[in-house]
Amino acid sequence: MRSQDHPRLRRRVRAILVAVLAVAAGSAAFAQMSAEIVPPLTGAGQPMEEVPAGPIPKWTVDDIRRMRAYPDQPPVIPHSIEGYQLSVNTNRCVSCHKREFTEGSGAPMISVTHYMTREGQMLADVSPRRYFCTACHVPQADTAPLIGNTFTDMSELGVGHAGDE
Ligand code: HEC
Ligand code: HEC
Known part of the structure; x- marks a missing residue:
């Protein structure tokens, strides 16, 4: 065919x-x-x-806690973390930020959400999923942004605020 x-x-x-x-x-x-x-x-x-x-920009290490851009933002780190070990066996961050050590260090306590499992179950210690702090919390450097940013704070979007009147 x-x-x-x-x-x-x-x-x-x-x-x-x-x-x-x-x-x-x-x-x-x-x-x-x-x-x-x-x-x-x-x-x-x-x-x-x-x-x-x-050149590598200088870290911002002025110890001034920065305003969060939205309530759930992981706050940025306002101090030096140079040489702080953060490994499976050692976590320098918790030596100041864990609840038990905050009175001596004056550091803000690790948020209560960091002691919860994914299902909301409270734990006695920092949850493994919140162990590697620098996965979410980062220091800041004094440097020009790579690209422009049009982010608008949600409080400038016309919402009414509790306690304004
Ligand atoms: C020697 C104690 C100490 C160590 C170690 C330490 N911090 Fe801090 N941290 C502080 C103190 C004190 C503050 C309060 C602001 C300041 O004085 O710098 C703070 C502030 C912060 C904040 C800002 C919190 C907020 O609400 O704005 C973050 C985030 C943070 N630290 C993360 C870390 C991470 C991540 C590490 C480990 C890489 C770490 N810190 C290690 C003492 C410490
Ligand atoms: C998976 C991301 C993540 C990891 C990992 C993480 N955090 Fe956070 N952190 C957050 C977020 C998001 C917030 C703000 C909302 C909240 O409190 O849950 C926060 C809040 C905080 C605050 C502010 C608490 C307050 O009440 O002002 C501190 C201090 C902090 N974290 C420290 C740490 C330290 C120290 C570690 C490591 C042991 C860590 N975080 C690991 C996401 C993370």
Whole structure:
């Protein structure tokens, strides 16, 4: 049945052509997109171009607790953590921030949520999922932001505040 084979073959060739075109168009769009996104972040003219690294910025270590941008934000670390060991066996952070040690250290107590399991069960010690503090709490450095930010504080979105009147 040769006469029937030809249209089927032609259809298959057409399908392959359409797929090739789609991939080509997709990668062209991606290349354009990355050209737009990457240079502002790295300062390089071209994506993957090497530029000399800037000097390491100074950490902010003024001991002033920063306002949180929203109530559930992990507060940022306002002191130096240089050389503080944070490993499976040793956690320097808890030696000041754990409930039992806060009277001597003057550090704010690790939040009560850190003593709960995922299901809300209270534990006697910091929950394993909150053990590696720097997964969520980070120090700040005095440096220019890489890209602009349009974040708006939720209190500026027109909500009424309890106790305002
Ligand atoms: C020597 C004691 C000490 C150690 C060790 C320590 N901290 Fe602190 N931390 C403090 C004190 C005191 C404050 C209160 C602000 C200040 O004086 O810097 C504080 C503040 C903070 C805050 C800000 C809390 C808030 O509500 O704004 C965070 C977050 C924090 N520490 C995280 C850490 C992490 C993470 C580590 C370990 C890498 C750590 N700290 C190790 C004493 C300590
Ligand atoms: C999974 C993320 C996560 C990890 C890990 C984590 N925290 Fe937090 N932390 C938070 C968040 C979110 C908040 C603010 C909301 C809350 O209190 O739960 C917070 C709040 C805090 C506060 C402020 C408490 C207060 O009442 O002002 C301190 C201090 C703190 N954490 C210390 C620590 C220390 C020390 C560790 C390590 C032992 C740690 N955190 C690990 C997410 C985390």
